[in-house]
Amino acid sequence: GENVEQHPSTLSVQEGDSAVIKCTYSDSASNYFPWYKQELGKGPQLIIDIRSNVGEKKDQRIAVTLNKTAKHFSLHITETQPEDSAVYFCAEDSGGGADGLTFGKGTHLIIQP
Amino acid sequence: DTEVTQTPKHLVMGMTNKKSLKCEQHMGHRAMYWYKQKAKKPPELMFVYSYEKLSINESVPSRFSPECPNSSLLNLHLHALQPEDSALYLCASSPEGVTQYFGPGTRLTVL
Numbered sequence: 001g002e003n004v005e006q007h008p009s010t011l012s013v014q015e016g017d018s019a020v021i022k023c024t025y026s027d028s029a030s031n032y033f034p035w036y037k038q039e040l041g042k043g044p045q046l047i048i049d050i051r052s053n054v055g056e057k058k059d060q061r062i063a064v065t066l067n068k069t070a071k072h073f074s075l076h077i078t079e080t081q082p083e084d085s086a087v088y089f090c091a092e093d094s095g096g097g098a099d100g101l102t103f104g105k106g107t108h109l110i111i112q113p
Numbered sequence: 114d115t116e117v118t119q120t121p122k123h124l125v126m127g128m129t130n131k132k133s134l135k136c137e138q139h140m141g142h143r144a145m146y147w148y149k150q151k152a153k154k155p156p157e158l159m160f161v162y163s164y165e166k167l168s169i170n171e172s173v174p175s176r177f178s179p180e181c182p183n184s185s186l187l188n189l190h191l192h193a194l195q196p197e198d199s200a201l202y203l204c205a206s207s208p209e210g211v212t213q214y215f216g217p218g219t220r221l222t223v224l
Contacts, residue, residue: 032211043203043215089155100146103155
């Protein structure tokens with residue numbers, strides 16, 4: 001991968017509302033797009049991923065959408081809860097795993113009670 | 114089971130010390146990785162092992178030396194580190210070389 005831009009850097013939402021985080025990539029060869037959640041003092045936890053042959057994937061309150069033409073993908077969290085507060089990283093892999101993952105800069109999600 | 118374990122959790126070392134970080138996975142994953150993460154930054158790839166062979170070395174200084182003794186174990190040997198090397202060192206493994214699962218990391222402080 002070459003470059004991944006992630007926005008916003010900080011996102012504050014009321015508990016119960018939805019949160020959306022967006023990433024844009026530049027390498028048209030990118031074909032795998034994971035999202036990680038990192039809590040303070042812990043390693044990144046894979047929460048959902050999507051491959052380039054799929055446009056959307058959902059797992060309970062979490063969904064990821066991919067627009068290959070526009071080269072962007074988004075994380076959607078519905079009915080947010082206090083335990084969703086964390087730093088979220090998007091990433092992409094264009095090397096079939098041989099090059100590791102290229103990460104976005106991260107989004108600090110704050111859930112306001 | 115997607116558990117990657119790392120030891121120690123915390124490590125403090127002087128610039129003249131030699132120490133090693135250890136990573137284990139017993140999931141039969143074929144690829145293992147070392148990443149470095151500075152505070153408030155994303156992880157940055159250091160090394161990739163695929164089928165126990167080093168396939169990627171991201172121009173990491175020679176004071177960091179990786180070793181993969183077998184398919185379940187990954188070490189990172191540290192020697193003559195600098196204070197700016199203080200960071201969270203993350204290990205990850207992958208079953209097929211794409212989906213990566215991270216360990217909890219080792220918090221390294223170099224004095």
